Amino acid sequence: MSLSKLEQLYRQVIVDHYQHPHHHGLPNEPGNFQTVIVNPSCGDELTMEWALDGDRIKGLYFDGVGCSISQASASIVTDLYKGKTIEEAKNLSIAFSQMVQGQQEGPEALGEARVLAGVKNFPARIKCATLAFKAIEQLESKRGKSV
Numbered sequence: 001m002s003l004s005k006l007e008q009l010y011r012q013v014i015v016d017h018y019q020h021p022h023h024h025g026l027p028n029e030p031g032n033f034q035t036v037i038v039n040p041s042c043g044d045e046l047t048m049e050w051a052l053d054g055d056r057i058k059g060l061y062f063d064g065v066g067c068s069i070s071q072a073s074a075s076i077v078t079d080l081y082k083g084k085t086i087e088e089a090k091n092l093s094i095a096f097s098q099m100v101q102g103q104q105e106g107p108e109a110l111g112e113a114r115v116l117a118g119v120k121n122f123p124a125r126i127k128c129a130t131l132a133f134k135a136i137e138q139l140e141s142k143r144g145k146s147v
C-alpha cells in the first residue's frame with residue numbers, strides 16, 4: 001500500500017469516528033466519575049465519564065465539542081481504554097504523547113489510535129489529538145468524589 005493510500009485510510013478512520021463517535025453521550029450514572037478537559041487554543045472541550053471496577057475501566061463515555069481530531073481521538077480512547085486498568089491506560093497515554101510528538105513509533109497496543117500519528121507533522125493539532133488522552137491525569141484526583 002502506498003503511503004498516500006495509507007494516509008487516506010487513516011483520514012477515513014478519523015472521519016468515521018468524528019461522524020459516528022463511539023460511546024458518545026454521558027450516562028450520568030451514580031458511582032461514575034466525570035472529568036472535564038479543554039484545549040483553549042482550538043476550542044476543544046471534552047467531558048468524559050468513567051465507570052470503574054476497582055482499578056479497571058469498565059466503561060468510558062464522552063461528550064464534547066471541538067475539531068474533528070479532538071472528537072475522533074476521544075471516540076478512539078473510549079474504545080482503547082475499555083477493560084484496561086488505570087495504570088495500563090496511563091501507559092498508553094504516555095506512548096500516545098510520545099508518538100504524536102515524533103519521539104517514537106506508536107506501539108501496537110495503541111491500536112486504532114495509531115492513525116493519529118500524522119499529527120506530528122502539524123504541531124498546532126498535537127494538543128487536539130492528546131486532549132482525550134490527558135483526561136486520565138484528572139481521574140485520580142476525582143476518585144473518591146463520584147458523580
Ligand code: ZN
Pocket residue numbers: 039042043044066067068069070127128
Ligand atoms: Zn482541536
